[in-house]
Amino acid sequence: MKRQPSFELLDVDAGTEREIAGSIRDLQMFNQWFGGTRTTETLVRCAIANTPKRSFSLLEVASGSGYLPAQVRQRLAPELDLNITLLDRSRSHLNGNGPSVAGDALDLPFADSSFDFVSCNLFVHHLDAEEVQRFAREALRVCRVALLINDLVRDPWHLALSYAGFPLYRSRITRNDAPASVRQAYTPEELRVLLQPSGAGRILISRHYLYRMGIIAWKQA
Numbered sequence: 001m002k003r004q005p006s007f008e009l010l011d012v013d014a015g016t017e018r019e020i021a022g023s024i025r026d027l028q029m030f031n032q033w034f035g036g037t038r039t040t041e042t043l044v045r046c047a048i049a050n051t052p053k054r055s056f057s058l059l060e061v062a063s064g065s066g067y068l069p070a071q072v073r074q075r076l077a078p079e080l081d082l083n084i085t086l087l088d089r090s091r092s093h094l095n096g097n098g099p100s101v102a103g104d105a106l107d108l109p110f111a112d113s114s115f116d117f118v119s120c121n122l123f124v125h126h127l128d129a130e131e132v133q134r135f136a137r138e139a140l141r142v143c144r145v146a147l148l149i150n151d152l153v154r155d156p157w158h159l160a161l162s163y164a165g166f167p168l169y170r171s172r173i174t175r176n177d178a179p180a181s182v183r184q185a186y187t188p189e190e191l192r193v194l195l196q197p198s199g200a201g202r203i204l205i206s207r208h209y210l211y212r213m214g215i216i217a218w219k220q221a
Contacts, residue, residue, distance in 0.1 A: 006180035022171030035209035062123035119148040125185040136198035149215035154185040158211040
């Protein structure tokens, strides 16, 4: 199944306020029930496994309201303290829950080594190959430990599931965007190739429930 760049309505808020709100709730459902939250939690646990430190800072890129990192922080407490900063391209997508910044994911408005981790969820599949590499370089510049990527795996069966889920979706936006996301998602090996020139010290790719992948790109020491 060849990657097919596709137009996603939520990217440009192409809908009524009610439709947009419904699509955001759908995304929360996907993350809660279909592996999203668990994947990022697993990535954080893996990335901190060999350190006694128990307080970390994390920048969530393309965060929207920050539902997923908030859920991950809750699941990890009280084992560790995860201090989250949200970044999204649009101020209107941020809900004011904690530190947040409107900015460009490909030109992060932070100094070098500002956070322990830079994380993103369902973001990388929106980027073309050159943008993936640009984002990875920026994320590795801004982090101290690693870049964490949580995204979809492109697969024909995954595409079929995205259509089968239509009765569950609250919004027509989701009925467009769910299959569009799968069509333009990457495979794990495609992302490994794209991330290799980023300057990461080591890249670990894992597969997770219901066609999710997790990537840890460690910063070079």
